[in-house]
Amino acid sequence: MAGAPAQQVVVEPLQRRRQVGNFDVAQEAEQAELDGVFAFDHLWPMGSPKRPALAPFPVLAAISSLCPSLYLGPLVARVGLAGTEKLVEQFETLHVLAPGRVIAALGTGDKLSRAEQLAYDLGYPSASDRRQLLRDAIVALSPTMEVWCGAGSKETDQLARDLGVVINLWGKETSVVRDVARGGLVSWAGPLNENTAQTLDELEEAGATWAVASAPLKMDQLEEWRRAH
Numbered sequence: 001m002a003g004a005p006a007q008q009v010v011v012e013p014l015q016r017r018r019q020v021g022n023f024d025v026a027q028e029a030e031q032a033e034l035d036g037v038f039a040f041d042h043l044w045p046m047g048s049p050k051r052p053a054l055a056p057f058p059v060l061a062a063i064s065s066l067c068p069s070l071y072l073g074p075l076v077a078r079v080g081l082a083g084t085e086k087l088v089e090q091f092e093t094l095h096v097l098a099p100g101r102v103i104a105a106l107g108t109g110d111k112l113s114r115a116e117q118l119a120y121d122l123g124y125p126s127a128s129d130r131r132q133l134l135r136d137a138i139v140a141l142s143p144t145m146e147v148w149c150g151a152g153s154k155e156t157d158q159l160a161r162d163l164g165v166v167i168n169l170w171g172k173e174t175s176v177v178r179d180v181a182r183g184g185l186v187s188w189a190g191p192l193n194e195n196t197a198q199t200l201d202e203l204e205e206a207g208a209t210w211a212v213a214s215a216p217l218k219m220d221q222l223e224e225w226r227r228a229h
Contacts, residue, residue, distance in 0.1 A: 030067040032226060034222060036070045036073070037067070037070055038074065038105065038189075039073075039075065049115070064098035064101070071102070073148075075168070076106055077105065079130055079133035080117060080133060087137055088137060091104050102145045104137075105147075105168060106134055106147065109130065138159075146166065149168065150168050150170070166186060167185070168188070171189070187208055188208040190213075197221065197224070204229075
């Protein structure tokens, strides 16, 4: 809810060169009393097309059992990688495993992810077509679970507001968070600067309902802030 203390979570990229730590990070987050974990949704790590990336939903399903107190979700699941019906089915299955703990973070994708879809012959619909896919997924999922919409164009952000879902901002300054929060719910994600506590305090004051920290993680600082709030 807008104005509530910012919840603090951890993004586990699931794209490390050493496939160790995917579950370890989730367990560390739970032990630190953080709120949840998210996984990137890419066909390869950003900028590294010759490296593999783990599919987010199977990993999140495993974490749902391993860490029963954590919220879970992709950040973000891109429409167009799978049909809308399949995407919704994946979220609903995760919801069965972790009822009340799934956040359906969705996005349209952008030029940075375009090459992934073309490489796998998935096509790359127009921006307006991707927004329609996004609308369909939001409408299907919002009665069951919390939905986030990755911020993008003005049209995408307005769609999120029209449908009453959270806008997720990646790496934006707190002044932008504050401006967006005036129009409705907003969450934040991205790398934290050196002063973790100050950044989280500022995001909370600006109106972010969640602060999702991406790697590199300072787990001790995250734990200290979480326990103090």
